[in-house]
Amino acid sequence: MTPRSTRRKVTNIVMFTITGLCTLVAVSVLFFILGYLLWQGGQALNWNFFTKLPAPVGETGGGFANAIVGSAKLLLLAALIGIPIGFLGGVYLAEFGGTTSSFIVRYTTDLLNGVPSIVIGIFAYAIIVVPMGHFSTLAGGIALGVLMIPITVRNTEEFLRAVPNALREGALALGATKWRAVATVVVPAALPGITTGILLALARVAGETAPLLFTAFGNRFWSPGWNQPTASLPDTIFKYAIAPYEDWNRQAWAAGLVLLSLVLATNVAARFILRQTRRTGG
Amino acid sequence: MQPTTTATDRADARRRAPAFARQMQNGDRIAHFTTFIFAGTIILITVFLFYELYASSYLTREKFGWRFLTGTTWDPVALEFGALPFIYGTLVTSILALIIGVPLGVGAAIFLAELAPMGISAVLAFIIELLAAVPSVIYGLLAIFTLVPFLRDYIAPVLESALGFLPLFQGASYGFSLLAGGCILAIMILPFIISISREVLLAVPRDQREASLALGATRWETAWHIAVPNAKAGIMGSIFLALARALGETMAVTMVIGNAPRINLSLFAPGYSIAAAIANEFSEATSNMHISALIELGFVLFCITILVNAVARLLILTTTRKGAVV
Amino acid sequence: MKRVASILALTLVCVGCSDNPKTDAAGPSDAPTGQILINGAGATFPYPIYSKWFDQYHRLFPQIQMNYQSIGSGGGIRQVIEGTVDFGATDSPMTDAQLTGAKTKILHFPTVLGAVVPAYNIPGISEEINFTPEALAGIFLGKITKWNDPELKRVNAALNLPNKGIVVVHRSDGSGTTYVWTDYLAKVNPEWKSKVGINTSVNWPAGLGGKGNEGVAGLIKQTPYSIGYLEFIYAIHNKMAYGKVRNSADNFVKAELASVAAAAARVVKTIPADFRVSITNAPGHDSYPISSFTWLLIPSKIPDPAKKQAMTDFLHWMLDDGQEMVETLAYARLPKELVDMEQKAIASIE
Numbered sequence: 001m002t003p004r005s006t007r008r009k010v011t012n013i014v015m016f017t018i019t020g021l022c023t024l025v026a027v028s029v030l031f032f033i034l035g036y037l038l039w040q041g042g043q044a045l046n047w048n049f050f051t052k053l054p055a056p057v058g059e060t061g062g063g064f065a066n067a068i069v070g071s072a073k074l075l076l077l078a079a080l081i082g083i084p085i086g087f088l089g090g091v092y093l094a095e096f097g098g099t100t101s102s103f104i105v106r107y108t109t110d111l112l113n114g115v116p117s118i119v120i121g122i123f124a125y126a127i128i129v130v131p132m133g134h135f136s137t138l139a140g141g142i143a144l145g146v147l148m149i150p151i152t153v154r155n156t157e158e159f160l161r162a163v164p165n166a167l168r169e170g171a172l173a174l175g176a177t178k179w180r181a182v183a184t185v186v187v188p189a190a191l192p193g194i195t196t197g198i199l200l201a202l203a204r205v206a207g208e209t210a211p212l213l214f215t216a217f218g219n220r221f222w223s224p225g226w227n228q229p230t231a232s233l234p235d236t237i238f239k240y241a242i243a244p245y246e247d248w249n250r251q252a253w254a255a256g257l258v259l260l261s262l263v264l265a266t267n268v269a270a271r272f273i274l275r276q277t278r279r280t281g282g
Numbered sequence: 283m284q285p286t287t288t289a290t291d292r293a294d295a296r297r298r299a300p301a302f303a304r305q306m307q308n309g310d311r312i313a314h315f316t317t318f319i320f321a322g323t324i325i326l327i328t329v330f331l332f333y334e335l336y337a338s339s340y341l342t343r344e345k346f347g348w349r350f351l352t353g354t355t356w357d358p359v360a361l362e363f364g365a366l367p368f369i370y371g372t373l374v375t376s377i378l379a380l381i382i383g384v385p386l387g388v389g390a391a392i393f394l395a396e397l398a399p400m401g402i403s404a405v406l407a408f409i410i411e412l413l414a415a416v417p418s419v420i421y422g423l424l425a426i427f428t429l430v431p432f433l434r435d436y437i438a439p440v441l442e443s444a445l446g447f448l449p450l451f452q453g454a455s456y457g458f459s460l461l462a463g464g465c466i467l468a469i470m471i472l473p474f475i476i477s478i479s480r481e482v483l484l485a486v487p488r489d490q491r492e493a494s495l496a497l498g499a500t501r502w503e504t505a506w507h508i509a510v511p512n513a514k515a516g517i518m519g520s521i522f523l524a525l526a527r528a529l530g531e532t533m534a535v536t537m538v539i540g541n542a543p544r545i546n547l548s549l550f551a552p553g554y555s556i557a558a559a560i561a562n563e564f565s566e567a568t569s570n571m572h573i574s575a576l577i578e579l580g581f582v583l584f585c586i587t588i589l590v591n592a593v594a595r596l597l598i599l600t601t602t603r604k605g606a607v608v
Numbered sequence: 609m610k611r612v613a614s615i616l617a618l619t620l621v622c623v624g625c626s627d628n629p630k631t632d633a634a635g636p637s638d639a640p641t642g643q644i645l646i647n648g649a650g651a652t653f654p655y656p657i658y659s660k661w662f663d664q665y666h667r668l669f670p671q672i673q674m675n676y677q678s679i680g681s682g683g684g685i686r687q688v689i690e691g692t693v694d695f696g697a698t699d700s701p702m703t704d705a706q707l708t709g710a711k712t713k714i715l716h717f718p719t720v721l722g723a724v725v726p727a728y729n730i731p732g733i734s735e736e737i738n739f740t741p742e743a744l745a746g747i748f749l750g751k752i753t754k755w756n757d758p759e760l761k762r763v764n765a766a767l768n769l770p771n772k773g774i775v776v777v778h779r780s781d782g783s784g785t786t787y788v789w790t791d792y793l794a795k796v797n798p799e800w801k802s803k804v805g806i807n808t809s810v811n812w813p814a815g816l817g818g819k820g821n822e823g824v825a826g827l828i829k830q831t832p833y834s835i836g837y838l839e840f841i842y843a844i845h846n847k848m849a850y851g852k853v854r855n856s857a858d859n860f861v862k863a864e865l866a867s868v869a870a871a872a873a874r875v876v877k878t879i880p881a882d883f884r885v886s887i888t889n890a891p892g893h894d895s896y897p898i899s900s901f902t903w904l905l906i907p908s909k910i911p912d913p914a915k916k917q918a919m920t921d922f923l924h925w926m927l928d929d930g931q932e933m934v935e936t937l938a939y940a941r942l943p944k945e946l947v948d949m950e951q952k953a954i955a956s957i958e
Contacts, residue, residue: 012500016397022389023398026472027406030413036424056663057656057937085320092317105321107591108328113526114587115331116557118564119580123331126338134692135647149324154523155478158516162485179313193481196411200477203415210532210561217647218677220662229647229675234417238533239678241423242822244845245656256420263415267408357811358782359804426826456775456831458816537826541780541817552816558780562819566682566782566808568706 034260041253049254054220054236057245064255066222070137070230071206071259074216077141077226078148078205083198085145086152090194093153094160095182106157113150120146121211129215135229140216144205151204155197159190195274203263209234233259332584339578341571350578356543358563363575365582367543371460371553372583375535376528378464378549379471383528384521386468387475391517394476395483396505407480413473422537425466430457430538433465438550455550458540463555466534471524478523482516483509518598522591529587532557556583644914648676650684650697651784652820653722653839654902657937658697661930665922672918681784682808688714688905694915696905699784700791700808701884713908715957716883717923717950718901719930721872721940723863724788725850725898727843728835729828730755730770737851738763738860741796741889741897744853747774747835748793749800750814755833763860770833777827777836780817782808788900789837792888840868841938855897856889867896868940876943883950899940909958916957923954 048063055062089109093102124143129135163186171181187194212218217229218239233255240252342350342363353364390410394403434457441451455461486509494504510517540552541562556579567573648658655678662674679687681698688696689710701716726739743759746752752759756769779786787808794801804810816831818824821842828836828848840863843850852860861867871890879885889897906923910916927950931941942950 008500008503012502015502015506016393019389019393019397022386023393023406023476025386026390026410026413026476029469029472030409030416032428033413033416033420033424037420054659056660085323088317088320089324092314092321096314096317097321101318101321105324107595108325110522110526110591111584111587112324112328112331113523114529114591115584116530116532116560116580118532118557118561119335119530119583120331122564122577122580123334126334129692130690146327149327150526151474151523153321153324154519158478158482158519159485162482162513162516164487177307178310180309182313193485196477196481200411200414200474203411207415207417207420209417209419213565213679217649219675220659221645221666221673221675228645229677234419237417238419239655241419242820243656244821244842246845253420256417259417260412260415264412267411355811358809359807359811362811426823426830430830456816458827458831536780536819537823541819542815543811554780554817562781562817563809565680568682568685568808572809 034257037253037257037260041250041255041257044247044250044254045257049251049258053222054231057243057248060247062251064231064233064236064251064258066219067231067233067236067255068258068262070216070219070223071233071262073137073223073226073230074141074144074212074232075202075206077138078144079198079202081142081145082148082152082201082205086149086198086201087156087194089149089153090156090160091182091187093157095178095186105153109150109153112146113154116210117147117208118210118213121214124211125214134227135215135217137216137223137226137228137230140212140230140232141226143211143215144208147205147208147211148201151201152198155200156190156194159193159197160186162193163189191274195270199267199270202266206259206263207234209238233262332581335577335581335584339574339581341574342578343574345571350575351582354543354545356559358567358569358572358575361569361571363571363578365556365579367545368554368556368559368579369582369586370545371463371539372529372555372557372586374460374549374553375463375467375539375555376525378460379467379528380521380525382465383468383471383475383524387472387520387524388479388517390472390476391479391483392505392510395480396509397501403480407477410473410476413469414477418470418531418533419537421466421470421534425462425534425538429465430462433457433459433462437461442550449547450549453546453548453550456540456552458538458552459550460539460546460553461549463535463539463553464549466538467528467531470531470534471527474524474527475517475520478520479513479517482513482520485516486512522594525590525594526587529583529590530557532561536561556580556586642671644672644918646672646674646695646915646918647693648674648684648695648697648904649679649687649693650676650905651681651699651902652678653699653784654697654720654939656841657720657934657939660933660937661926664930664933665925668925669918669921672922674918674922680782680808681787682782684905688907691907694910695907695919697903698905699900699902700787701886701903702905715906715908715953716903717906717953718883718903718942718946719926720902720934721868721899721942722902723840723868723896723899723940724785724792724837725840725843725863726835726853727825727828727838727848727850729832729849730772731832732770733767734849735767736849736862737767737769738854739851740854741793745793745797745800748776748778748812748814749797749803750776763854772833775831775834776812776815777824777831777834778812778815778817779821779824779837780819783820784808784900784902785821785837785839786810788888788898791886791900792898795886795889844938853897855893855895856891857893857895859893861894861896863896863898865935865938865940867894868899869943871895871897871899872901872940872946873943876945879946879949881953883946883953906957908956920954920957924951927951 048061051065052063121143124139128139171185212235218235219229219231223230237252237255240248354366355362355364434455438455445451494508535555536558542552543554560576564576658676684696684698687693756771790806794806818827821839824836825842825846828834852862854860871887874890874892875887887899927947934941
């Protein structure tokens with residue numbers, strides 16, 4: 001073995017270790033957070049938590065049921081707005097756009113991404129809540145949807161671009177038109193990555209409090225329909241975590257745990273559905 | 283034996299061809315148009331937002347003009363507003379977040395995509411994605427009780443003794459500082475960088491990797507010289523996303539940065555960021571001038587984002603080969 | 609793909625229509641026999657007692673839902689002026705300018721009393737420190753920088769105050785607590801009044817900012833030799849040491865339900881008809897000088913008769929049964945004379 005090859009082998013091992021350590025840092029942060037949440041909030045997790053409405057201070061047995069349902073409704077709305085615009089926008093950038101128009105769209109997407117979530121909340125307040133005259137789930141869902149768009153667009157575009165040209169050209173050579181090639185060959189090839197992007201975006205907005213303060217507003221009770229203020233997990237977590245009552249603090253940590261579990265469940269479910277549709281063909 | 287097409291078949295096909303082709307082309311045009319509409323909505327929303335921010339801040343724009351950007355006093359009682367300390371804090375914490383987060387994130391992504399066994403890689407990536415879902419308020423609360431004392435008692439003394447000649451690392455450290463803000467942001471942008479970079483690295487064609495290995499390269503050499511350059515655009519994209527998140531992050535930063543609207547070269551000193559200021563004061567602001575000042579802060583952040591994005595794109599254009607996606 | 613889409617659509621419809629144990633799915637308010645949802649927003653300080661009250665009231669009258677969200681005093685004022693909520697709540701009374709800016713006239717109703725205390729973290733000292741008004745103003749102006757400053761040592765002869773720098777902690781977000789604290793400092797210190805002023809957000813001459821009472825408490829706990837100001841309940845809940853303050857009768861008083869109530873009792877005789885008054889630095893031997901009312905903001909004209917009935921009934925209940933519940937949560941109750949005045953004032957709501 002020459003000195004050069006030993007050096008290369010050593011570099012290999014060293015870099016392996018360094019990058020492994022980087023991964024370890026990232027993973028241990030999450031385990032630390034999960035562990036802390038479990039330790040602080042584990043006791044507060046019981047059946048009441050998932051089925052009851054919030055109880056006033058000093059009384060035990062309250063729950064986060066309305067916040068869980070509220071978050072689900074808000075995320076549904078956000079997905080309805082964020083996914084179509086984000087996905088189709090990404091498709092445009094990767095497949096159909098010219099250089100100038102793509103540049104502009106990409107640039108504005110990055111700009112939108114950099115807007116603080118509270119500013120988007122204020123924006124939604126000004127254009128939805130004030131004309132309607134009251135707070136609502138609709139306003140909150142729209143604010144979250146707008147937040148979702150940039151991440152989804154960027155991701156969809158990246159993963160569509162990552163599909164090798166050979167696949168595209170193969171489809172075109174077989175006589176498919178551009179849109180058929182894209183829809184039936186390119187998009188399915190990029191689907192795992194695109195799904196990651198969408199789930200990442202959903203995860204991010206699931207935990208956002210600031211945009212909901214002035215749109216969904218919060219609610220101690222159930223919120224029927226889409227037209228009334230609604231409770232949500234991050235909002236209730238925020239209010240309970242900063243309150244001076246130990247009981248509430250513990251519930252806040254427990255709610256954080258529930259939020260993470262919900263995101264995890266959505267993640268798992270989405271990937272499962274994806275695998276099923278690929279197997280059965282849609 | 284291949285079936286042969288008869289003369290009538292060919293004549294029929296020739297007759298149908300133009301109509302069929304037109305149909306297909308229409309499909310293309312429709313697809314182009316539809317996706318353009320959706321992409322256009324994004325531009326519409328952003329422009330609308332820009333306009334709203336600009337219009338709603340006219341009170342302070344009229345009163346202060348450019349002085350808003352250079353002033354250092356933020357006084358809601360005397361109605362004197364200057365944004366420089368917030369601009370400084372935002373830029374410092376975001377740059378710090380990138381300096382810490384990008385190497386860590388890209389390193390982890392390379393590990394997960396190139397060097398680790400596939401099963402472990404998938405599980406770990408899954409776990410890291412969850413980091414994106416942790417609400418910022420929980421990041422903030424945890425940081426107060428863990429990160430801040432850690433920085434104050436262990437990291438700051440080390441930095442001060444090793445690099446204390448730099449004004450960056452001088453002065454007393456309370457823990458609540460620009461450094462803490464940068465660190466918490468670094469952690470928050472990790473999932474974006476790692477998830478996306480990993481996926482893009484995985485998408486690099488196998489034959490490229492196998493060719494490199496066949497020629498005798500080590501796995502690291504393959505990763506660094508073959509896979510990463512191929513995935514460069516995607517990794518850059520993830521960094522853009524991360525930077526945007528860092529610039530706009532609100533809750534977690536305000537809990538650890540010290541919230542002092544002063545400019546201080548030392549990273550140990552408390553500071554303030556634009557998003558934190560808006561989040562802190564917007565609910566309570568009642569005077570129209572105060573609200574206008576906060577909205578103008580949001581507008582300034584928007585402009586900073588425009589500038590930062592422009593600079594980053596220029597850098598990419600000048601350093602990567604032709605055909606780079608900007 | 610079709611299966612997924614149909615499942616999604618079904619979920620949407622179900623989730624949208626259900627999610628209420630009673631099947632009335634209606635807009636913001638309803639006919640008198642149905643559910644009445646009343647939305648309110650405002651101060652964070654009274655949130656615990658308000659949430660208890662509204663819950664209890666809902667139990668007594670299940671068709672009335674009063675939804676209160678603590679977005680901050682300023683937020684409460686703004687939302688009630690714009691009419692996006694049915695009532696507001698604030699720790700600092702609305703200014704004349706704000707009142708004239710509102711479409712309908714807004715009425716103030718004091719609900720409970722609270723106090724702001726100077727909390728500190730000095731390793732080795734767990735006893736109560738006496739603070740003079742000059743000391744507090746000097747510390748927060750950034751002029752008194754060491755714990756063993758003569759102004760502090762003068763009234764704390766028995767304590768061994770260390771020769772360490774004082775780290776000042778204040779609120780970074782706008783808040784009624786800040787309003788009360790700065791209101792007090794402005795009354796006792798002319799320099800504070802001219803240099804910094806009174807507001808929910810001010811330009812602090814020195815110190816670190818924490819978000820919310822909890823943020824300030826966290827900062828103080830994590831930073832040795834620090835001092836900050838907190839709402840009374842937060843200091844108790846976080847088991848923090850807080851000091852006595854010298855009142856206008858030269859007596860060092862600690863914040864307690866009795867001393868806060870004493871402050872209110874002294875001021876009630878001269879309270880204006882619209883109930884907007886500051887009771888900081890109140891006269892009286894036993895008064896705690898940094899006490900304050902907190903108010904509900906009710907529009908004087910409520911178009912919906914069902915909502916109007918619900919709110920006026922609630923106000924009567926709050927002044928009567930409601931007051932019985934406040935002390936267990938460390939709030940002081942309103943003086944009897946004030947309660948009587950408010951009961952009469954409720955009649956002016958149309």
